[in-house]
Amino acid sequence: MPSQLDIVIIGAGLSGLAASIQCALSGHTVTVLESARELAEIGAGLQLTPNATRLLHKWGVYQNISGPTEPRTCSVISYKGKLLAHEDRFDENIRRKYGAPFADCHRVDLQQALVKRAKELGVQVLLNKRVIGLDFEAGVGDEEGPPCVSISLENGGTIEADLIVGADGLWSTCRSALLGVRDAPLPTGDLAFRIVLNIEQIQDEKLRKMVQEPAVRFWIGPDAHVVAYSMRGGSVYNVVLLVPDDLPESVARTEGSLEEMRGLFEGWDPVLTQLLECVDKVDKWKLMHRPTLPSWINAQSNTVLIGDSCHPMLPYLAQGANSSIEDGAVLGLLLSPPHYAAKTQLPQTLQLFQELRKARGEAIQRETFKQRRDFHLRDGEEQRERDELFERWLGKEVKGSFPSRWTCPEVQPWLYGYDAEKEVDAVLSKAEEKP
DSSP: OTTOOEEEEEOOSHHHHHHHHHHHHTTOEEEEEOSSSSOOOOOOEEEEOHHHHHHHHHHTOGGGSSSOBOOSEEEEEETTSOEEEEETTHHHHHHHHHSSOOEEEEHHHHHHHHHHHHHHTTOEEEOSOOEEEEETTSSOOSTTOOOOEEEEETTSOEEEESEEEEOOOTTOHHHHHHHTSOOOOEEEEEEEEEEEEEGGGOOOHHHHHHHHSOEEEEEEETTEEEEEEEEGGGTEEEEEEEEEOOSOTTOSEEEOOHHHHHHHTTTSOHHHHHHHHTOOOOEEEEEEEOOOOSOSBOTTSSEEEOGGGTOOOOGGGSHHHHHHHHHHHHHHHHTSTTTOOSGGGHHHHHHHHHHHHHHHHHHHHHHHHHHHHHHSOOSSHHHHHHHHHHHHTTTSOOOSOOSOTTTOTTHHHHHHTOOHHHHHHHHHHHHHHOO
């Protein structure tokens, strides 16, 4: 094909693998470079929302995820144990509204399903390939298109590509290369205690029954909140405790203290504190973010950033992974024939990608900070007003703005109703109409 590109994707996380699948489906030669020696992505649970699951279904990936669990209910509970919001048939309602599921799974299970599909499509996934430098003008390029990019590897090798996709996450080498300076992420002021409990660790029968139910639960309180849900068919329970950051600036992740963790939630809902007594190991993660960039594309139009390299998010709306999957899909769809026909179109195609994705990614970033504020209110007048609003709609269909964006009738459709394929079709149709 005259339009075929040699695409190198740096990073085998969720955004990189999503991009590799859609770019391969669009007819390009795709290689993924991953610095890790093995694909066992660090992390725990992951919430997949319809804006991503409709893509995973289309790609044949969702069907291969091990034990995705669709929560039947979604609840918000005050730190004192009072039920503030509750939605029954959450799974059914989501499918009815958006035509795709909301599912909880383990991050590693999703990554493995993505890798499997990418390899089926001919994508090369190369491990232990750490990128240390990019030369954006390594070659003249063909058809008077953008120049080739040369990638320098830690082991001394080099690889050339027509297009680099920087999907190398929060600590992105590609971002620093694009900016021309070493660019480190910034602390958000929060950290996460991440817990994965096997059902065998929970001895109390009542608590075990609760944990096995397919449900999403939030506990919200002063300066902190907790999200918990079952995975792998109820055999594993994922718990994330979100609290103020007290880690040294130089520490991004460390093993957490069980005593410290339990002390932070002393006096909270007894159901939660009983659950925390079952924990025998916890990891402590500093939550980081980055300022917005003027552009996600380099001056030569041969490198583009996606995912956490350009729009990392607080986990408070579970959109970091989901929006990264959107990025990969949109990029690959824009590079598909017949609308993409030659390398000379690469600059305008990447600009279209940025027009479609940058404003949305940055808006979701901002919304995560708003969710933090609404969930972390200290006791007082604002907290009482929030709780009164919650209670006004308890057991009813919510109308208008709502403190939990997970069920907010204004924010939820904006997040979950996004259809990458339709968005691309719409922007291309509009472009074709221009004289």
